[in-house]
Amino acid sequence: MRNNIDIEMDLFYTMLRIRKVEEAIADRYKEQKMRTPVHLSIGQESVAAVVGRQLYHEDYCVSTHRAHAHYLAKGGSLQAMISEIYGKVTGCCRGRGGSMHLIDTAVGFMGSTAIVGNTIPIGVGLGLSLKLAGHGKVSCIFLGDGAVEEGVFYESLNIAVLKKLPVLFVCENNRYSVYSPFSKRQPAERKIYEIAKAMGATIYHGDGYDVLASHDVARCAIASIREGGGPCFLEFETYRWREHCGPNYDNDLGYRTENEFLSWKARDPLEVFRVYLVGKCRVSKQVIKKMEEDVDQEIEVAFELAETAPFPKPIEAVTGEYKSTEANLNCSTYKGELTT
Amino acid sequence: MRNNIDIEMDLFYTMLRIRKVEEAIADRYKEQKMRTPVHLSIGQESVAAVVGRQLYHEDYCVSTHRAHAHYLAKGGSLQAMISEIYGKVTGCCRGRGGSMHLIDTAVGFMGSTAIVGNTIPIGVGLGLSLKLAGHGKVSCIFLGDGAVEEGVFYESLNIAVLKKLPVLFVCENNRYSVYSPFSKRQPAERKIYEIAKAMGATIYHGDGYDVLASHDVARCAIASIREGGGPCFLEFETYRWREHCGPNYDNDLGYRTENEFLSWKARDPLEVFRVYLVGKCRVSKQVIKKMEEDVDQEIEVAFELAETAPFPKPIEAVTGEYKSTEANLNCSTYKGELTT
Amino acid sequence: MMQNMTYGAAINTAMHMAMELDPNVLCFGLGVDDPKHIFGTTAGLQEKFGEQRVFDMPTSENAITGVGIGASLAGYRPVMTHQRLDFFLLAMDQLVNAAAKWYYMFGGQVSVPIVIRLIIGRGWGQGPTHSQNLQAWFSHIPGLKVVMPASPADAKGLLLESIFDDNPVLFLEHRWLHDSEGLVPSGDYRVPIGKARIVREGEDITLVSMSYMTIEAIRAASYLEKQGISCEIIDLRTVKPIDWNAIFASVHKTKKLIVLDTGVTTGSIAGEIIARICMECFSILTRPPVRIALPDNPEPMSFGLTKHYYPSNESIVRGITSMLSVDHDLSVTVESPVLHDVPGDWFKGPF
């Protein structure tokens, strides 16, 4: 089945938008107004884009510390995300979570957290809820190659397989966990997807830098889940371009080679796809230029709003730990000096 | 290679001794002097015997809540074990641990604990120490089919494979975790050993009720570990005859069928092996009778000693949480009324 | 209408009622559908509500907690069970980093209405890894509520309230309570979270207790009554948040405070209560407050050791009489089982 041009333009748009958002964050990080750790997705946009393209707002999604791309690809509000990174009350968590904790329930993005592996069973629980309701919806869990080292991954996969839950595991294998290469953490030749297969999941794997092939993989997997085929596990090879945490490049640190980085960068899916669209698909450069300008404009507005929005009121630092019920009135935990 | 008669007699003796010890515990449990939960190994003696036969005192071993068989097969002191179950100061833990916590460092039995999966990484750490020392020794970890559901199992196996540690994982698949049959916890058709294989371990599996075949498996695995081949994972099919915890039969509860039980019992490795020895190997019935009497006698003494030994002094209830150093003198945690 | 039933049966009744009231209530955990039904507490649920809502789980404490959190984010109200609190230590990441914080950390958008039932205390020679009482841990974590009912009625009322609370609630059941009996109101009976119960009014001293220690407190108080000492017993029922007003009021009356705890001494909730009372009712107390809790030692298994490890009603009597500087007549015996290591003479092990 030939991908049609709308889908392709959509994939390109999503990748472009994520790239530009991440670069804008990187550029402005030195202003010291985003006072929170950021884990950028530059270089990994394509996986988020192809998976996100196949999910509806009614589908669920959870993610990790490196969630910007997933959040945007699932339809999360850009303004709410940037404001969150600025710690503003208009942020998607009212400034309580920061870059590593994103949520947009309106589009089914149910949360990302900063503990490796932490959202994996939660995504399975969301999958359980979908199975109980029974409507062909999917719960998508993004995870890194490092998360596969956490026991909870196996526990969760076992439960998903055992109960045939509509869960999609998307493993972005970018070869590193912080500064630790794969071979320091897992046997170099072993394949993550082979383990998932032995655990009983339907598996697919592929080159995350091949956008159309990856998109096919995501489509097949998600279609099979919707039809009740049980959980799928996707592993995509991909690569992070910037430092693990923060806005800079860090190849000078020596934990990976500049050459390795350059070889991935040379295959930049965004640029490859741009060439493909302009060349093979005869999309005019004007159309793409317009798209870029629109994205730039949208980002400009998002930062503008974030910068000008107020911080949450001080009282929010010491309240809100319980969902308010009558029992709360009764609650006399220590509320800080602000409330006294 | 033909198993010689010494080895075979040894295997028989170990199985017989475990069986008789466990039955003695079951018989006397109603006296209400062993005031602690017991998880008996009746029906599962053969696995402990064949693995234990291949281990030296210098090798390490850790185990689970159902540890009596492993402890005895590794050479642990029977008297210390029975005394422990009676809560006496002569017990292997001075009465602090009970049936679920056994130790005999003199023979390399480094501890069993009552938390499913808890000793698995500890066994791997013992394996790490052996690798650092480098003498061809083995760290053996006994685990049940339920423990495979704990994430720490995978984390531990990954580390063992990654670092090529001399670790033997022995999984006794007795099809149940408490009253939950395998298929309620893991996909019915999936094989545990296939997962271990995908994780990168050398695997062997077999019918735990076939003593000689199991013994060959254990011998091969342990030999390969000693030669630096890295971790092996063994899975043996086996069956527990009595209730999960306690001295009785419980097939009346309905979580498994009497027929299933009878079909395993009909293949009782101890009896099959007795027939084999007397028939094929022409061991005289006298020899076996003598062996049985010796074991009975030994057990009688162990219980006698346990019953007559004193309880630990009251002060032991409220001291001993730190290994004594000078800092302890300084320690002013609450010591109970006994010390004041 | 009231009915006499055991604590275990009261929990079972509450589960049936909750699952009837709300189709989003789920019940899962190791053994919930097995022949023993978690000391009878989940009996009949699967038959009545089906395998979709009541189901067994693999031995994966961390993941099943996450599964419960995920389901609760989607609007379900899961009730999870662990046969021993000790096993739940594997799930602290999900509890603390996810369940407890989700509501606050995500700006108050989604909460985690999950109930986690944990069995604490001792069975019978359970030893160090099967009898921990870590309520102090849970109560230290912002965002969690922690209830520890002592009576069958409170078990029912608090379980229903916990299930319909929109926050994560730890529901701690002491193993020695499941077979205790008491009158339980029928119907949709609720006990508010955060409200203590005055079990017994008294003038001379305030005993604050929780869970099983309330039973020992009552035994001690009944005994001391015959000696002319009048104890007020406040059963906390909820240990986070604590009903401070109830304690303040009682201390203002009696001016003396002993706090009982089922956990070990250092860092106990009993200590928290003493600290706060001393800070806020500084000039009220006429004697140094006292806490009676377990020594700072792992729980031993031996019959010969548990006797000296666990405080009993006698420890409480000694604590009170020494605070009041009175002698007491030891010839009047406190009513207790014959052996110290069982909740009643009927208990025969193994678990």
Place this chain on the structure above:
Amino acid sequence: MMQNMTYGAAINTAMHMAMELDPNVLCFGLGVDDPKHIFGTTAGLQEKFGEQRVFDMPTSENAITGVGIGASLAGYRPVMTHQRLDFFLLAMDQLVNAAAKWYYMFGGQVSVPIVIRLIIGRGWGQGPTHSQNLQAWFSHIPGLKVVMPASPADAKGLLLESIFDDNPVLFLEHRWLHDSEGLVPSGDYRVPIGKARIVREGEDITLVSMSYMTIEAIRAASYLEKQGISCEIIDLRTVKPIDWNAIFASVHKTKKLIVLDTGVTTGSIAGEIIARICMECFSILTRPPVRIALPDNPEPMSFGLTKHYYPSNESIVRGITSMLSVDHDLSVTVESPVLHDVPGDWFKGPF
């Protein structure tokens, strides 16, 4: 001989010394051999002691803790590191059910001489899952020791002592301390576990503090000195077991007590200290004791919220002046960094 160095460098020095002194000392954990070397604390170790003794690990907090326990049962002395305490919540089973109990539960035969380094406190907008201070949890578990050094010298001396202690020790490093500087004795310098340090003698009030709060306490005391108020600061250094005698002695002198804690209020170690002092020095205190700790709320991320969440030297000044019922002159400013969310003006994120 003394040398000026940072807290991070002091830890590094101690690691080098320990590994030289004893070939059984191991160092492992995520990133110990990476280019950042856990804020510099593990720099040079792998080069010097090899990959057998100094090595990275997979992201498997629970298993690597068990691996450390296993190695320690075989005679090694592992020093494990976690970049944030929050991650270590995955390993509570190994810590509590194994490491803490092994020695007692197995009859005192084998102990677990493991050191677990955990980074606590806040970096910079780390938010709810990267800044928890759960020392109260660890100190509630019998069998564990917990140290929280505040100065470079104590970091060195306590780390060496912890490594050669035969029990499991939690070594908690506040993220805001790694770059602080101070004089550190050279050589095999040890600081005993369980001994507090009197940072500053004073007459009017006792401040008991730990870890980073000692820095804020010193700032507050220096400021108040100019106002004529003399504070005694006791830096606990070890929070389990606590040096009660040091606190008793100081409270007998000043008769007033404020306890500072880096953790949340309810169930804090600060509360434990207040409880015990009230029980044991009941008639000594002339004012209700006070604790200054974090509110019972998850840690927020926003710059606009952290200011109101974390107590500062100003909170301490307010606490003291209000206890002593004196006014203080706010025109004399307390010396602090310009922005409230960094340990010093040099701190630029991201971690």
